[in-house]
Structures are given as C-alpha cells and as structure tokens.
Amino acid sequence: MEPLLPRAIDGYLDDLARAEVDDPVLTDMERRASELSFPIVGRAVGRFLEWTAGLAGARRVVELGSGFGYSAFFFARAVGADGEVICTDGDADNAALAEGYLRRAELWDRVTFHVGDAVETFARIDDPVDVVYCDVDKEGYPDAWAAAAERLPVGGLFLCDNVLWYGRVAGLAPPGQDAQVAARQDAATEAVRTMTREITDDPRYASTLIPIRDGVLAARRVE
Ligand SMILES: C[S@@+](CC[C@H](N)C(=O)[O-])C[C@H]1O[C@@H](n2cnc3c(N)ncnc32)[C@H](O)[C@@H]1O
Numbered sequence: 001m002e003p004l005l006p007r008a009i010d011g012y013l014d015d016l017a018r019a020e021v022d023d024p025v026l027t028d029m030e031r032r033a034s035e036l037s038f039p040i041v042g043r044a045v046g047r048f049l050e051w052t053a054g055l056a057g058a059r060r061v062v063e064l065g066s067g068f069g070y071s072a073f074f075f076a077r078a079v080g081a082d083g084e085v086i087c088t089d090g091d092a093d094n095a096a097l098a099e100g101y102l103r104r105a106e107l108w109d110r111v112t113f114h115v116g117d118a119v120e121t122f123a124r125i126d127d128p129v130d131v132v133y134c135d136v137d138k139e140g141y142p143d144a145w146a147a148a149a150e151r152l153p154v155g156g157l158f159l160c161d162n163v164l165w166y167g168r169v170a171g172l173a174p175p176g177q178d179a180q181v182a183a184r185q186d187a188a189t190e191a192v193r194t195m196t197r198e199i200t201d202d203p204r205y206a207s208t209l210i211p212i213r214d215g216v217l218a219a220r221r222v223e
Contacts, residue, residue, distance in 0.1 A: 017047035040070040053078035058130035064118035065135035069098025076107035088118040134160040138188035141195040164215030
C-alpha cells in the first residue's frame with residue numbers, strides 16, 4: 001500500500017526511530033513483512049507505541065492483533081523486565097514466529113501469546129490492563145473499542161493503528177485501486193470511522209490522532 005505521507009518523509013521518520021532503537025531482529029522481521037506483504041506497524045509507529053506506553057508507565061499491555069510480534073517488540077521494551085505484553089492473534093503460525101523472534105531479542109520472558117479471536121481472548125484476561133493496542137481486521141474495530149473502553153482504568157490508554165485507513169476515512173481512495181477492491185473496503189472504512197467517532201464522543205476519554213504512517217489513535221481514560 002502506498003504511504004499517505006510522501007515516501008521521503010516516511011523514510012525520514014523511520015530513520016529517526018531506527019537511530020533510537022535498532023536490533024537485527026527488527027530488521028529480520030521487517031524483511032519478512034516486506035517479502036510477504038504482511039502489514040506491520042513499522043519503525044516510526046513502533047517507537048511511538050513504545051514511547052507512549054512508557055510515558056503512561058504501563059506494566060501490562062494487551063495487543064489485539066499481534067501478527068508475528070513486531071509491535072510487541074516495542075511494547076515489551078516499554079513495560080520493562082517486570083512487565084507483561086499479552087499478545088493475541090487468530091493464526092497459530094504467527095505465535096510460533098513471534099516466539100522465535102522475541103526469544104532472539106531476549107524479550108520473550110515478558111510476553112504471553114494467545115491464539116484465538118482477540119476480543120474473546122481479551123474477555124478472559126485478568127485486570128489490571130494499562131494499555132490496549134488494537135490492530136485487528138478493521139471490521140472488528142468497534143467491538144475492540146467497546147471491550148477496551150469498559151476495562152481500562154483512569155490513566156489507561158487505548159492505542160489503535162490504521163485509523164486513517166490509507167485516506168479512505170476522508171474519502172480518498174488509495175491511488176491505483178480498482179472499483180471492486182474499493183467497494184470491498186467500504187465496510188472496513190465505515191467501521192474505522194464508527195470507532196473513531198465513538199472515541200471522540202466518549203467523555204471518559206481524551207484522544208488524539210497522530211498522522212504517522214497510516215494514522216495512530218491514542219485515547220487516554222480521564223474519568
Ligand atoms: C495488521 S496485522 C498486526 C500487525 C502487528 N500489530 C504488528 O504491527 O506487528 C493484524 C493481525 O491481526 C490478526 N487478526 C485480525 N483480526 C483478528 C481477530 N479478530 N482476532 C485475532 N486476530 C486477528 C491477523 O491474523 C493479523 O496477524
């Protein structure tokens with residue numbers, strides 16, 4: 001997918017993030033993602049997630065849609081040696097891959113990985129949860145938000161990727177996309193818009209949308 005920002009800007013932001021955190025394991029994960037066109041968050045967003053969770057003093061992070069552990073790498077750094085990142089994904093192969101990568105990065109001891117539907121798994125996870133990070137299929141965003149909104153404590157964070165959905169939320173079709181593909185995306189686009197509107201309208205949360213890569217939403221529970 002073409003980035004929303006000019007490639008040079010995306011590259012500049014990724015280079016800055018790489019200067020702060022670099023690891024051959026991340027490079028290997030990025031290679032896999034690129035070869036298989038698997039949608040990871042990338043360096044700049046990964047660093048933003050780590051920085052935000054660190055600022056919130058998060059000790060327990062739940063990821064809804066972990067893929068093979070790339071975003072979890074950053075959260076695992078943020079929570080520290082005594083913290084916990086609880087990953088979820090519907091694909092058991094991703095769990096095995098994540099274990100391999102995160103063991104190599106010496107971060108696996110702070111990670112648990114559940115295979116199954118993310119929101120159903122989340123319902124079985126004990127409190128406290130300081131951060132919920134949402135990156136499931138876009139049609140699932142409203143349900144993910146509904147589950148997280150009730151569970152997070154005051155000061156807790158809901159973080160969500162792809163909230164610009166490559167411009168579709170603002171009526172922009174990604175360049176080169178044919179009409180049939182665009183039509184299939186309508187339900188996903190509406191789900192992203194619905195969730196974002198619900199967050200914005202929820203007086204318990206103060207939120208902001210950061211337009212890096214495909215847009216990251218950060219909502220902090222204030223009441
Ligand atoms: C965009 S990828 C996640 C990428 C990951 N957060 C990263 O940046 O490294 C989305 C992942 O969520 C998983 N997924 C999508 N919908 C799901 C659901 N409802 N329950 C569990 N996993 C889901 C997919 O299998 C896929 O691995």
